[in-house]
Amino acid sequence: MSHLQFDAKLSEALRMDGELTRGPIPRWQRKAMEQGMQTLSISNENSFANKSGQNTPRSVKTPHSGSFLDNKSPGRGKSPSRSKSPGRRVPMLVVRGAGQKTPSRKTPATPHNQQDRFIPNRSTTDTERSHHLLVTSMEASGGDKSREEDEVSLQQKEYQEKMTENLNDGVAPETRVLSFKSKAPQAKEGHLNNHKVLYSAGKPTVPKAATTRHIPNMPEKVLDAPELLDDYYLHLLDWSVNNHLAVALGNSVYVWNAGDGSITPLCQLDDPDYICSLSWIKEGNVLAIGNSSGVTQLWDVAQQKLVRSMGGHESRVTTLSWNSYILSSGSRLGQIFHHDVRVAEHHVATLAGHSQEVCGLKWSPDGRLLASGGNDNQVNIWDSMNTTPIHTLTQHQAAVKAVAWCPWQNNLLATGGGTADRTIRLWNCTTGICLKDTTTNSQVSSIVWSAHYKEFISGHGFSNNQLTIWKYPTMAKVADLTGHTGRVLELCVSPDGQMVVSAAADETIRMWKCWAMDKKDKKQADSNKGHPISMLAQTIR
Amino acid sequence: MAGTKQETKNSITLKGSAQLVSEFFYFGINSILYQRGIYPPESFTFQQQYGLTLLTTTDEGVKEYLNNVLAQIKDWLEQGNIQRLVLAVSNVDTQQVLERWDFDIQHEPGFGPQSIKEAKVGSKDLKVIQKEMRDVIRQITASVTFLPLLDCVCSFDLLVYTHQNAEVPEKWAESAPCFITNSQEVRLKSFSTSVHKVEACVSYKVDL
Numbered sequence: 001m002s003h004l005q006f007d008a009k010l011s012e013a014l015r016m017d018g019e020l021t022r023g024p025i026p027r028w029q030r031k032a033m034e035q036g037m038q039t040l041s042i043s044n045e046n047s048f049a050n051k052s053g054q055n056t057p058r059s060v061k062t063p064h065s066g067s068f069l070d071n072k073s074p075g076r077g078k079s080p081s082r083s084k085s086p087g088r089r090v091p092m093l094v095v096r097g098a099g100q101k102t103p104s105r106k107t108p109a110t111p112h113n114q115q116d117r118f119i120p121n122r123s124t125t126d127t128e129r130s131h132h133l134l135v136t137s138m139e140a141s142g143g144d145k146s147r148e149e150d151e152v153s154l155q156q157k158e159y160q161e162k163m164t165e166n167l168n169d170g171v172a173p174e175t176r177v178l179s180f181k182s183k184a185p186q187a188k189e190g191h192l193n194n195h196k197v198l199y200s201a202g203k204p205t206v207p208k209a210a211t212t213r214h215i216p217n218m219p220e221k222v223l224d225a226p227e228l229l230d231d232y233y234l235h236l237l238d239w240s241v242n243n244h245l246a247v248a249l250g251n252s253v254y255v256w257n258a259g260d261g262s263i264t265p266l267c268q269l270d271d272p273d274y275i276c277s278l279s280w281i282k283e284g285n286v287l288a289i290g291n292s293s294g295v296t297q298l299w300d301v302a303q304q305k306l307v308r309s310m311g312g313h314e315s316r317v318t319t320l321s322w323n324s325y326i327l328s329s330g331s332r333l334g335q336i337f338h339h340d341v342r343v344a345e346h347h348v349a350t351l352a353g354h355s356q357e358v359c360g361l362k363w364s365p366d367g368r369l370l371a372s373g374g375n376d377n378q379v380n381i382w383d384s385m386n387t388t389p390i391h392t393l394t395q396h397q398a399a400v401k402a403v404a405w406c407p408w409q410n411n412l413l414a415t416g417g418g419t420a421d422r423t424i425r426l427w428n429c430t431t432g433i434c435l436k437d438t439t440t441n442s443q444v445s446s447i448v449w450s451a452h453y454k455e456f457i458s459g460h461g462f463s464n465n466q467l468t469i470w471k472y473p474t475m476a477k478v479a480d481l482t483g484h485t486g487r488v489l490e491l492c493v494s495p496d497g498q499m500v501v502s503a504a505a506d507e508t509i510r511m512w513k514c515w516a517m518d519k520k521d522k523k524q525a526d527s528n529k530g531h532p533i534s535m536l537a538q539t540i541r
Numbered sequence: 542m543a544g545t546k547q548e549t550k551n552s553i554t555l556k557g558s559a560q561l562v563s564e565f566f567y568f569g570i571n572s573i574l575y576q577r578g579i580y581p582p583e584s585f586t587f588q589q590q591y592g593l594t595l596l597t598t599t600d601e602g603v604k605e606y607l608n609n610v611l612a613q614i615k616d617w618l619e620q621g622n623i624q625r626l627v628l629a630v631s632n633v634d635t636q637q638v639l640e641r642w643d644f645d646i647q648h649e650p651g652f653g654p655q656s657i658k659e660a661k662v663g664s665k666d667l668k669v670i671q672k673e674m675r676d677v678i679r680q681i682t683a684s685v686t687f688l689p690l691l692d693c694v695c696s697f698d699l700l701v702y703t704h705q706n707a708e709v710p711e712k713w714a715e716s717a718p719c720f721i722t723n724s725q726e727v728r729l730k731s732f733s734t735s736v737h738k739v740e741a742c743v744s745y746k747v748d749l
Contacts, residue, residue, distance in 0.1 A: 160715060174704065174705050175624055175625075175702045175703065175704060175705060176702070176703050176704075176705055176707070176709070176715060177700050177701070177702055177715060177716050177717070177718045178700070178701045178702075178703055178709060178713045178714065178715060178716060179698055179699060179700050179701065179713065179714065179716040180606065180609060180610050180613075180699065180712060180713055181712050181713060181714050182606070182609075182712065183606070183696070183698060184602065184603050184606035184607070184696070184697060184698075185600070185602035185603060185606075186633060186694070186696050187579060187580045187581060187694065187695075187696075188581060
């Protein structure tokens with residue numbers, strides 16, 4: 001019987017496609033059993049024995065020890081040759097094959113403990129490459145989602161453990177650092193840190209221009225301006241060709257005669273209303289006054305009489321500009337109206353290019369172009385009475401109040417931005433190209449060009465509240481005029497072009513003789529000056 | 542008649558102290574957010590507190606976040622689990638931490654989470670506490686003068702240091718401590734409610 005069993009086992013072992021469970025018990029199972037542990041295939045031998053009866057015996061050529069546990073296997077004393085379980089043991093065969101030919105019943109004895117050993121030949125396997133292939137193929141196939149997640153959280157855990165270990169010198173941490181999972185929303189896009197101006201205000205960034213001219217650093221004259229409104233958007237100062245300086249203080253307008261120093265109160269509004277803008281007609285005898293209720297009034301200054309009152313705006317009129325008989329007015333709502341002051345139906349056009357308060361408005365000296373700056377950070381250039389802008393300049397990052405046309409170069413416009421922008425830009429208004437830009441490190445409230453020098457002056461707010469004279473086109477700084485203790489709100493130039501007057505939030509008006517002319521030049525300028533004839537004098541009265 | 546002077550008794554319970562401290566955090570954090578320009582100034586509104594006019598956010602998202610976090614902090618304060626609150630300001634683009642406002646919270650000697658059962662109360666005039674809080678907030682306001690400009694879009698995060706055994710609510714997660722490499726530290730004033738003691742300090746990145 002034992003003979004039959006042996007045959008059966010042998011045939012089992014020789015069947016290459018047989019079940020692996022029929023092979024010898026793997027080493028790990030055997031080890032476990034030795035330690036008295038129950039393993040899954042402990043019944044291996046029994047099943048072997050039971051089944052063996054049904055198996056047809058086949059010719060026997062090679063002995064085989066089916067299982068280590070199988071005590072009945074023949075040749076026990078001689079110790080059968082190494083096992084020959086199908087497939088799995090190939091590497092072993094390859095190695096040992098050379099020394100031991102086909103095993104036979106008379107195979108020389110091999111050490112008992114070698115028969116079930118599987119010793120892989122690592123020298124022939126490239127583990128790094130196979131790992132790489134394994135990983136890349138997993139990645140290519142997308143991998144297992146849940147496994148990936150596990151890996152991520154594992155990594156996080158590991159990182160945290162490392163971190164805490166490092167921080168505590170390897171001691172178990174006593175604290176945990178927690179944070180709320182849903183974070184606070186970020187600031188809106190385009191938000192700029194306003195403190196930038198605080199930090200950059202003091203730095204001199206602009207080269208200083210060489211100048212041979214003496215520029216007094218003290219004001220020629222200081223006038224008190226009580227109740228001067230500290231509002232960036234208003235225009236409360238204007239100087240006429242007749243040498244009259246109009247100033248709006250709260251709700252009243254005063255005219256200071258620069259020739260003899262006399263002061264005349266011109267008008268006063270009823271209480272909640274206040275003056276928002278002033279503008280002299282080119283001829284100098286009529287003053288346009290815009291107020292907070294949206295009405296624009298024309299005053300004859302010599303007679304001290306209200307000539308005309310023009311409504312239309314629904315909000316305060318913050319800026320005015322004359323172009324012969326056309327008066328343009330900008331309001332808080334962003335509209336610009338053209339008023340023809342000669343005719344009864346004065347409102348002739350509406351320019352709707354700004355979405356917010358218009359704070360700078362100037363007609364070019366030749367009367368062809370109108371430049372407007374708004375609180376919506378853009379500058380529009382309008383061609384005479386057209387209602388669509390020819391250029392919309394959006395480079396400024398803040399409200400544009402300072403708008404000034406160059407008197408001696410056509411189509412050259414200077415604009416200055418507010419606190420968040422702090423730059424002065426020069427534009428060619430034919431092409432809409434920005435020719436120059438320079439940062440001033442401070443809010444720009446007003447710009448005025450000199451008629452005699454290739455210079456312009458700008459008024460600034462925090463931190464020095466200074467007036468700065470710039471050279472064109474080098475954009476070099478000629479001089480800083482300091483003295484104001486509040487931000488400069490408005491600048492005007494005297495009719496002779498030598499003096500600049502500045503109104504500031506410290507409720508003073510200061511006059512600076514910054515563009516003094518040589519005597520020779522002055523005489524020439526005086527002789528050229530004709531006697532202006534008022535157009536309105538002929539048309540209105 | 543010295544004896545007739547009415548004795549005013551100041552008693553501050555653990556709960557009350559937690560309320561005071563979390564309220565202080567609300568105003569302190571808002572002040573930092575405003576003063577450091579992390580949110581636009583127009584999203585803040587004025588509010589009177591500690592005899593100062595402070596700015597508090599009107600942004601709904603930020604408000605909700607602060608309310609959620611501070612409510613939890615209040616709970617932790619009552620349980621005595623919190624050790625430290627950190628406001629970290631970081632660059633949105635690079636995720637680099639630029640500023641770290643650190644509020645170290647300690648129990649005054651004799652107080653702990655058990656004092657709520659013992660009904661132990663602190664004795665300190667509310668006015669004195671508020672004055673101390675005001676001083677800290679004033680220092681936060683003044684810090685603009687020495688802290689470097691945050692010249693980029695920044696975001697903030699609140700980190701809470703708790704005891705290892707503290708309960709972690711579902712919406713909270715462990716976080717890195719957000720330390721700043723190569724930083725400068727400035728200690729601010731501290732205040733005490735006679736139950737909790739809070740020490741403030743700010744560290745900021747120094748560019749070399």
